Amino acid sequence: MRAEAVAAVLAHIGLGAGSAAPLWVADDGRFGAGPLRGRHGKDAAEHVGAGARAEARQRRLDELRAQLRAAGTRHTAEDATHRALREHRRQLRELRDHIPPTAEVDDAAAAAAGATRDAQRATEHHDELRRAAAVAFRAAEEQWARAQTVAADAGLPLDAAELHTISAAIADAAAVLRDLPGLLGTARRSLGDWHAAVDDWNTEIGAHAGAAAGARESTAQAEHAATELATVEASLGEEPERIAEQVAEAQQALTGLDEDVRATQSRHTDAGKAAATARAQADGAEREAATAEVACRDARSDLLATCEVPGLLPAARDPDEAQSDEAQPDELPATPDTTDGAARLFAALRSVVPPPERDVGEDALDRSLRAIRDSLGAGWDAEARRAADGAPVAVEVSGPYGRRALLDAAAQVITDLRRARNLLSAKQDQALRNLLHGRVAREVATALFEARELVDRCNAILGDVTTSLGIGVKLDWRTRGDLDGATATALRLLGKDPDARTEDEDAAVRTAVAGLVDEARAADPESSYRTVIGEVLDYRRWHELRLYLRRPGRNDELLSRRTRLSEGEKKLVTYLPMAAAAAASAAAHDPHGVGAPRLVLLDDAFAKVSEDNHARLFGLLVSLDLDFIVTSERLWGTHATVPELAITEVLRDPDLRAIALVHSRWDGRQHTGVAA
Incomplete structure (x- = not known):
């Protein structure tokens, strides 16, 4: 370098x-x-130089040779141990083949563990009831002493029977006093009705007197008219009237005889004309009957040839009748080659073949055949053939069953499909039996039990937390309301240990789960059975969580958009379930109280909440013993309800493209900075 x-x-x-x-x-x-x-440091000083490096290398080689010899010795010993272990494994496998199965022992152990848990819960419940009974006994003694004092002041006995008698007498007197105003009002109304009735009676008496006078006057006039009528009849006599009646009857008879003569002459003329016309029509009808008989025999022959087309007659039957167990055979009755035989053949066909739903042309038939060919799977084919021009088309299908008419092949496929579905149902039922009695069933029961315990812990926490006006909330975790009663009951039984269920309960659970599996498979036929079972046994999908509002002196009210609350109360009852759930979950994960952090993270905390409610919301987190980390653009958390808080303020300078962190603390009374 x-x-x-x-x-x-x-x-x-x-x-x-x-x-x-x-x-x-x-x-x-x-x-x-x-x-x-x-x-960095060294345990001992080292010389620097070629000689020192050579000595260090020689020492390292000696160490490696010693380690190699030790490794060889250890390998020999471990190889002998390995051979001994393999022999021991072979002997253990031989013993395993002769050991009886432990399924019954495992089931008994699981049942014993479940019974132990039930006994522990029952013992805890018994202790709670005993403490509650002691509290109730002390309260009863205080109430008895207070009752003795009150009874002595009021001069009342302490005997229950005498108190009941006095209470009944007081209740009767109170009832009489309550009814007295109504009785007085009724009496007043009755008196007014009587006065009105007397006035009406007097009015009707006057009207009756006037009507009686009018009746007497009318009677006198009628008697006078009757006397005059009798006098006139006596003066006329009966002979003129009888003669006039006989003359009128004779004239009517003469007129009727003339009309009968004219009608008879007309009918005679018409009858002659009708006879000639009837002779001509009879001759024509004989000729038409002979022609129609020949055409009828030809139509019978064509119809028999049409019915012999493979699969035509079964396909033309009523679908409901063709699929019923009492379906008629395809053979038609034997009929003679006469008009009567053709009529019997037509009647037989009408009895088994319904009217067509629509007219089908050649083009529609070709399109349908092409659609059938396109929809057939591998190994299948469809072919149409016609015996003669104008004859029906016979559709035949070739496949695993050979060459058959379309209806016969469809019937065979339907039968095989029904058999496969029955087999699948039987396998599914057996799979559900194994599934609902194994580890999965116990995990579902455990999950349901833990979920109920979590909700109970949340309600226990929420029972002690209310607003300044005493408003609180309560959680209600229940089975979904859209499930039918039998399914809801069966699904609730899944929360019971499988070994503690009866045969009837097992059958109800299997039926309910099988119904849910069928619905899930119908909704998504492509899903695997494992996926469907996972979705069906997701107990969260069976339940719904409702939030009820608790107010002093009122029944619990289901919280909804129409519930009347102030803005601060709305935000508080919204955060209450969240904070209670976090506290209950933290308590469940720290059952021994070792002091694990009960951490809650809130991004943009208490957004859209007025500042006068911030102190109460922070106090809610503190009262539930929650450790929280919150971010906000405007919150400081420096409220008297917060005993201690570490604050980090982020300052940004867009010109310097840098970020500065300012640390401070809140001790419940004072906000002070922290030196860097």
Whole structure:
């Protein structure tokens, strides 16, 4: 290396820690390279020179030879150990083949572990209940003493039966007093009704007297008219009326006889004309009948030839009837070559062949055949042939089943598909049985249990945190509302240990999971079974989390956009669940309380929150014992609710293209800077 290059390198290396060079060394072995610092040292002094290097190399060779001999000895011993271990492994494998399976022991151990956990939880629950009972007993004693004092002041007995009697009497009296205003009002209304009824009765009496006087006057007039009528009838007599009636009857009879004679003559003339016309029509009908009989026999022959086209008659049947178990055979009844035989053949075809849904032309038939050919898979082909001009087209399919009519091949494919689906369903059911009783089922049950515990811990934390007006929130983690009842119940059973479920519960779980698997496969047929099972058994997809608002003296209210809250309360109840979840998660990961950091990172913290709410939000984080790192353009965090805070302010100068960091601290009362 040239001396200039060495000099240039040494010029860039400073001497001592006070040097301004980025790379420096000191005479005591210390060195620095940018932000890195270190120190180099030797255990013993070394000579410099060719002889010293030769001696050092010889010593190193002697050490390596000694290490090589030791390694050879160790290799021999380890090789013997390896052969012994291989022999021991062979013996262990022979023993393994004779050892009975441990599945029952593993299942029993898992069941015992589950029972132990259940017993521990039951013991903890029992202790909580016992403490609650003690508190309730003390409260009951205080209430009893207070009740004795109140009863003595009021002159009431302490016997429950006597108190119930007095309470019932007071309730009856209160009921009577409550009903008394209504009864008085009813009596007043009844008295007014009676007064109105008396007035109406007097009015009706006057009207009745006037009507009676009018009736008497009308009766007198009727009697006078009857007397006059009787006098007139007596003076006329009956003989003139009878003679007039006989004359009128004779005239009517004469008129009717004349009309009958004219009608009879007209009918005789018409009958002669009709007879001649009927003879001519009968001759023409005989000729048309002979021609029609010949055409009918020809049509019968053409129809029989058409029905013999392979697959035509089965394809023309009603699809529902053709697929039913009671479908009629394809053979048509034997009929004679007569008009009656043709009619019977037509009737038989009409009974099995429905009317066409639409007219199909030659072009549409060719397009359909091309579409069938394009949609067939490998190893399949379709061909159309026609026996004669105007005859139906027979479509035949060639494939793994040989050459068959289109309908026969489709029926065979449908049968095989149904058999394959049944086989797949059976395999899926067995796979679900194995899946829902193995490690996956226990992991799902454990995850559900831990999720419920996390929600319970969050609610326990949220129960102690409220706003200045006593407003708080509560979490409700429940099964999704859009699931039907049977599926929701079965999925909840997945939270139960598999060994503790009954056969009926196992069947319900399998049915519910199988239904969800079918829905998932229908939604995405290309997904693998592993992917589908992973999505179906994702317990988070079965549940929904609701947030309820707790107010003093009111029932819990589901939090929604229509909930009336101030802006500060809205922000606080929004951050409450997040902070509670972070605190509960930190507590779950530090069950022994070793003091692990309970860290929360907030970027652009408390954005769009008014400054008068900042102190309460910081106080919320502090009250939940959370360690937080926040970034903001306007927050300082210097509030009385924060006992201690380290603050770093970032200053930028666009002209200098540099960034400066200013450090300061807050001790709960004073904001002071920190020396660099």
